Amino acid sequence: MNKLKVYEYNQIKSLIKKLLNVYRTNDMTSHKSHKEYILNDIKNVFEANDMDSSEFISELDDIKISKKKTELLLEKLKADVEDFELPSKKEVDKLFKKVKKLNVPDLDQVDTKTTVFLAWNDLSANRKYFVFKNRDNEYEGMFGELSVNKIKGFCKICNQESQVSLFLNKSKTSGMGNYTKKGDYICHDSDVCNRNLEDINHLYDFIEHVK
Ligand SMILES: [Zn+2]
Incomplete structure (x- = not known):
């Protein structure tokens, strides 16, 4: 199964933070293009690893999403993150x-x-x-x-x-x-x-x- 690297997970985390900021702005015209841009960036991180992002993206594509909900999504996403290979x-x-x-x-x-x-x-x-x-x-x-x-x-x-x-x-x-x-x-x-x-x-x- 394909997995995200820890730093890619960090990328997604920071993109979601940006997304929440966009959702909180009142300028609806720039809001839509910004949103698309960020969601596309998130999608690209998944696709770089041949991973399907559709479910994750559709959850995020919601102006009313709470910070709490995004934290839960990120917590769930950890299952798809590759563990750092510890040396002995x-x-x-x-x-x-x-x-x-x-x-x-x-x-x-x-x-x-x-x-x-x-x-x-x-x-x-x-x-x-x-x-x-x-x-x-x-x-x-x-x-x-x-x-x-x-x-x-x-x-x-x-x-x-x-x-x-x-x-x-x-x-x-x-x-x-x-x-x-x-x-x-x-x-x-x-x-x-x-x-x-x-x-x-x-x-x-x-x-x-x-x-
Ligand atoms: Zn540092």
Whole structure:
């Protein structure tokens, strides 16, 4: 059975939010074209996975739909979302072989329906760790310094406004043992980031950028 990726589910969630805003505007002429445009975008997300959206769309095609009803629809849609494939503890250890005292969170506690990438903060070392499936569908790991300071700003990964912190990755510039630090502001709490991220390429771009 075909399923939606977690980030595609996030796309649909954000499109529904836009739809509700359109339903609440009074300008009926722009309302209709906006509505069609958004419903079509939602349909495209389903169709990209050869999934039928007709039932879902017909429920949404209702100016009187309540926020509560859309939340229920989204909850129901979770059955059609592909779980994030969790690595084993052993696989994670292997990705960070050189790290001493690696604190891996309890992987059983991860909500695989809201996870695009795995990331956790190690506050004792001021670090954030990332584990994700790369474009070749292989696990990749990366870590860097995470500032304890949180500010309101835009996250380089999910592109949404949230509580962000400066993340810095040490990268080797030459064979002479020289390092530079590259980084950007990202969501301090990666659970928030995972629920916001609508395009996995933004994660890949960020990883490339700080490497
Ligand atoms: Zn983010």
